[in-house]
Amino acid sequence: MQVKYVVPAIAFPASVFLLGWTSSTGPQGPAELIPSAIATTVALGCLFLLARAFGSHMQQLNRENRSLRILHQYEMDSHKQALSGFSAVCVLDTENRVIEANPEFTDLIASTTSLEMECLDRALPALADTEFWNAVESRQFWSGDVVLVLHDTDRRVFQMTALPQLSPDGDFLRTLVVMFDRTEEKTGVVDDMLHATLEHLNEDVYVYDADTLELRYMNKEARSRCGWLTEEVRRKRITDSIPNFDFALFRKHTGPLLRNEKEASTIQLMLDKGPVEVMTRVIVGLDNKRLLVSTLRDLTDRQEVEKARMQSVSMISHELRTPLTSIKGALSLLNSGTLGKLPKQASQVLSIANRNSDRLLNVINDILDYEKLASGNMNFSDDRVDLKALVEEALENMNGYAEVNDVTLVPELPSSEAHIFGDADRLMQVLVNLVSNAAKFSPLNGTVTIKLQQTDNGWRVAVSDCGPGIPVSMVSRIGEPFMQFEATRDKKHLGTGLGLTIVKRILSHHDSALVVNTSEGKGSEFAFEVLSYAKHLAQQDDKLVKLDTPMERSRYGT
Numbered sequence: 001m002q003v004k005y006v007v008p009a010i011a012f013p014a015s016v017f018l019l020g021w022t023s024s025t026g027p028q029g030p031a032e033l034i035p036s037a038i039a040t041t042v043a044l045g046c047l048f049l050l051a052r053a054f055g056s057h058m059q060q061l062n063r064e065n066r067s068l069r070i071l072h073q074y075e076m077d078s079h080k081q082a083l084s085g086f087s088a089v090c091v092l093d094t095e096n097r098v099i100e101a102n103p104e105f106t107d108l109i110a111s112t113t114s115l116e117m118e119c120l121d122r123a124l125p126a127l128a129d130t131e132f133w134n135a136v137e138s139r140q141f142w143s144g145d146v147v148l149v150l151h152d153t154d155r156r157v158f159q160m161t162a163l164p165q166l167s168p169d170g171d172f173l174r175t176l177v178v179m180f181d182r183t184e185e186k187t188g189v190v191d192d193m194l195h196a197t198l199e200h201l202n203e204d205v206y207v208y209d210a211d212t213l214e215l216r217y218m219n220k221e222a223r224s225r226c227g228w229l230t231e232e233v234r235r236k237r238i239t240d241s242i243p244n245f246d247f248a249l250f251r252k253h254t255g256p257l258l259r260n261e262k263e264a265s266t267i268q269l270m271l272d273k274g275p276v277e278v279m280t281r282v283i284v285g286l287d288n289k290r291l292l293v294s295t296l297r298d299l300t301d302r303q304e305v306e307k308a309r310m311q312s313v314s315m316i317s318h319e320l321r322t323p324l325t326s327i328k329g330a331l332s333l334l335n336s337g338t339l340g341k342l343p344k345q346a347s348q349v350l351s352i353a354n355r356n357s358d359r360l361l362n363v364i365n366d367i368l369d370y371e372k373l374a375s376g377n378m379n380f381s382d383d384r385v386d387l388k389a390l391v392e393e394a395l396e397n398m399n400g401y402a403e404v405n406d407v408t409l410v411p412e413l414p415s416s417e418a419h420i421f422g423d424a425d426r427l428m429q430v431l432v433n434l435v436s437n438a439a440k441f442s443p444l445n446g447t448v449t450i451k452l453q454q455t456d457n458g459w460r461v462a463v464s465d466c467g468p469g470i471p472v473s474m475v476s477r478i479g480e481p482f483m484q485f486e487a488t489r490d491k492k493h494l495g496t497g498l499g500l501t502i503v504k505r506i507l508s509h510h511d512s513a514l515v516v517n518t519s520e521g522k523g524s525e526f527a528f529e530v531l532s533y534a535k536h537l538a539q540q541d542d543k544l545v546k547l548d549t550p551m552e553r554s555r556y557g558t
Contacts, residue, residue: 088179094172096120096136108150108179120177124148132160139164139172145182155288156183204296206238209289210258210282213237216291225273225296238294242271254292257282264476274300279476306481307374317364317371324364328357366498369429370481373505380423380509384533387418387427387459391452394431398439402448407439412451418459419533426506427530433499434463434526441467441524457535462527469520478516479504 088105090098097117109123120127120136126148127133135142143161150156163176198205204222208215218226218233226241239245249267256262257280266279280294331354333339335347342350372378395409402409431450438448442465451462470478477483482497504514507528518524531539 088181090120090177092120092136092175092177094174096175098123099174105179126150132162136162136175136177139175149288156181158182203298206241206292206294206296208238208292208294210254210292211290213239215241216285222296238292253278254280257292258290262475263472266476268299274298275303311371317367321361321364321368324357324361328354328361331357366502369502370498370505373502378505378509380426382421382423385420385422385424385427387420387461387530388413388452389417390424390427391431391450391461394428394435395450398432398435401436402439405439405442406444406446407442408445408447409435409439410447410449412449412453414452414454418452418454420459420530421533421536422510422530423506426509430503430506430528431461431463433503437499437526438463438465438467438524441465443467454532455529458530458532460527460529462525464523464525466523469522469524470516470518471520472518475516475518479514 088108089102090105091100093099097119099117121133127146130146131144132142132146141162141164143159146158146160148156148158159180159182161178161180163178165173165176167173198217198219201219202221204225205217205219206215206222207217215233215236215238218228222241223230223233226236228236239247239250253265253267257265264279264281266277268275268277270276275298277297277299278294279297280292283291283293285291331350334342335350335354369378391411391413395411398409435448435450442448446466449462449464451460451464453460453462479500481501483501500514507514510530512528512530515527515529516524517527
């Protein structure tokens with residue numbers, strides 16, 4: 001114990017003792033009072049020492065508390081200041097209102113009014129119902145990624161941290177909120193995942209910006225086709241990937257995707273190294289930008305296999321068609337009664353045999369037609385055609401088929417003629433195929449609508465039904481050879497799977513394409529558009545060589 005405490009502790013009780021002893025009176029003498037006085041002196045000395053020690057300890061605690069408060073405040077301010085240079089930081093009071101905010105946070109919110117004393121979930125409504133905000137309201141620590149859509153369109157990924165700050169006594173003071181933008185980092189992670197997943201695919205993969213067409217990623221096969229190094233990809237655009245890139249065809253291919261009319265678009269091209277199939281889809285990146293993903297598949301091997309298969313099938317079909325035609329003729333002759341009247345039961349059997357021979361002959365004809373179209377040996381007789389009259393003839397031919405399937409054909413035709421340039425027989429084949437498909441897949445007592453409508457450049461034919469529709473995943477495969485879709489539950493549909501393949505080939509000859517709009521459970525629409533006769537003539541005039549000089553006229557004998 002220190003001397004400054006001992007001396008007063010002895011002096012004070014000693015003084016009390018002497019004063020009591022000298023002033024005492026009564027029968028007892030000073031000798032009898034000595035023990036009690038000593039005891040009293042010792043007790044008072046102890047009390048004095050305890051009081052002085054307690055007072056000193058309290059003063060020390062007060063000084064330490066003041067130091068802790070200053071240090072705590074310094075740490076909080078230093079923490080906030082350190083983070084402010086790299087993140088958006090704000091401080092919330094006990095009611096989660098913003099009482100402080102650094103410039104980064106203010107710029108992030110882009111508020112036109114002051115953020116002071118505004119509740120954070122009002123300044124950033126996207127925070128509502130997130131785990132982060134639940135932690136803020138419950139005054140708990142939380143840190144993690146939160147996806148926020150700022151200013152209606154800007155989708156960003158933030159690492160959000162809520163730091164509750166308490167007083168030395170444990171009372172809640174405020175919440176420090178730190179927001180660190182990790183969008184670019186996350187985008188890089190996604191790029192790495194794409195790289196790991198797609199790098200070793202056998203198909204070419206191109207990922208590029210839908211607006212600027214700047215390439216984001218190309219896998220190994222795509223880079224090899226273009227002869228580019230990995231570091232060159234980001235400096236290129238998709239238009240650089242193919243010599244003489246057809247931008248108009250590209251926009252025609254991707255336009256429906258960007259207008260949300262289709263989920264996927266497929267096109268076949270002939271490149272220097274052979275035929276390819278390009279399928280394109282739209283995705284949205286973490287930076288909220290639309291990206292196009294195109295996969296390029298080499299069709300050389302597939303076409304070789306398909307060609308070999310078709311040659312075998314064609315050879316067999318040729319061998320079958322001649323005897324089948326004879327059988328068909330004999331059945332028709334018997335069924336007509338020319339050779340004599342047949343019993344009723346025999347007539348029924350002949351009718352069944354006649355229908356099945358027709359079906360088999362149609363299958364063989366489809367196979368032979370496809371073989372001719374695929375090999376380029378199909379002959380077309382193009383001329384001026386009234387498309388309206390062609391549609392009416394097709395409906396008349398298909399009325400019996402529609403009745404068999406309990407379906408009603410509903411025409412919607414213009415009052416005027418619809419002149420185009422094309423092959424009437426082949427276009428009839430297209431119409432019959434589309435109408436028969438619609439009738440087959442329509443429910444009992446359903447309707448099939450055939451609509452002919454004039455457009456800016458020509459005429460549009462649309463055949464729609466109220467059948468089961470086509471799964472979205474199968475739409476891109478429409479027109480593939482031998483492709484069969486799931487039949488309706490109450491009917492079986494037999495065929496080769498070549499009908500729509502032949503349709504697409506015939507339409508391609510007429511500079512047209514088959515457009516499919518479908519909705520599962522509601523039906524489908526198959527449509528195509530052909531140039532009017534006048535537009536066709538105008539295009540031909542544009543292609544004529546104009547001879548302007550006398551030398552050119554004499555060269556061509558004019």
